[in-house]
Amino acid sequence: MHLPFCVRKCPYCSFYSFRASEEEMVLYLDALEVELAIWKDLCGRLPGVNTLYLGGGTPTVLPPRLWERLMSLLDGALDFGPCLEGTVEANPGSLSPDHLHIFKEWRINRLSVGVQSFDDHELSWLARPYDRHQAIEAIERSVSAGFAVSVDLLFGLYGQTLRKWHESVALALALGVSHLSTYQLTLEPGTPWGSSPPEGLPDGYPFYRWVQWYLEKKGFIQYEIASFSLPGKWCCHNLAYWHGGNVLGLGAGAWSYLEGLRFGNVNSYSSYMDSIAKRALPIAFRERLDDEKRAREAAVLALRTCWGISTRNFVRKYGLDYTSKILSLIGNFPEECLVVRKGRVALSKKGRRVANALWADII
C-alpha cells in the first residue's frame, strides 16, 4: 500500500510523493477503503494476504490518529494469513513513540527505517529532514520495542569515504538491526539532481565491495543484491516479488503483479481520487507478459537472490525450451560471476557487483 506523503521532496527522489494536508490524507484513506472494496467485489471475497507492506513516501508522516483509521479499514478489508509479516516504512524524523505503540498493538512486526546515513554532513547534503541523533534514537526505540528493524543506507555520496561508510554501517549493527538495504545514490531523470547532477561523487563500486565483505564477517547473509540480513530475518514481502509471487498494490502510484499481468495505478493524487470517486480501479498502465518474457524476468529476479535459479523448478514452471535458452545465455557470463551447485545457478559476490551489466543479456 502506497502512502505518498513526505515532509518535503529529497532532490534525488523519483518516487511519487508530495507534502499533503491532513484533510488530503483523510480523503486518501477514504479512497483506499473504496479501492479495497472494489477488489473485494472482483474477488468475490476479502483478498487474502500473507505479507503486508505499507510504504511511501513516508508513511509515518500520517499522524497516529489516522494510522488507527487505516488499521481498522485494513482489518475490515483483508483476510490476513496466520503468519503475517507486516512492515511499515518509517523515517527517523516522523516516527514517534505513539506510532510504535499502535504498530505494536496491531499487525506490524517489522520496520524499514529510511536512515540513509548516520553522518550529519551527508544527511544535510541529502536534504533529509532529521539528524544523526534522531536517527539513532528512532532505531534504538524501534529495536527496544521488539520490532525486527531494517535500515536503508546510501553510498556514493558527496564527500563520503570508506571510513564514513564503515561508521554508518557499523553503527546500524551496534544498534541491533537485523536487516540492511544498501543502495548506491542514483541520479534519476526527472529529479532535480537528475537534471543538474552534483559534481564530485565517488565511484560506488568500492563501497559496495566493502559492505559485502564486512557484513558477511558480521554474520549477515547477502540474500539479494541490495539486501543483507541475519539468517532467517529476510523480508518475506520482497521475496514474494523476487520469486514471482502475486502482489496487489493499492494507492496512487502502486504496482501490482498477478499471474503474468503487471499493472500500475495512476501516479497522481487527483487522478487517483477522481477514479475512485467513479468507483473505477485507478489503473493507468497494464501489460500482459508473454510466456518467454515471463521466464526471462523470472530468471533475472531469481538471480538477484542468493538462492538463484533451481533448474528443476524453472523447467517445471517455464518449460524446457525457455529454460535451456536462458541457461545458455547465463552460461556466457564470465565464470567468476557465477556459482553453479546442486542443480542451482546463482551469482557470485563478484557477479552481484556487476549484475546490472549482466541483465541486458537475459532481458
Ligand code: SF4
Ligand atoms: S523521504 Fe523518501 S519518498 Fe520522500 S522524498 Fe525523500 S526519498 Fe522520496
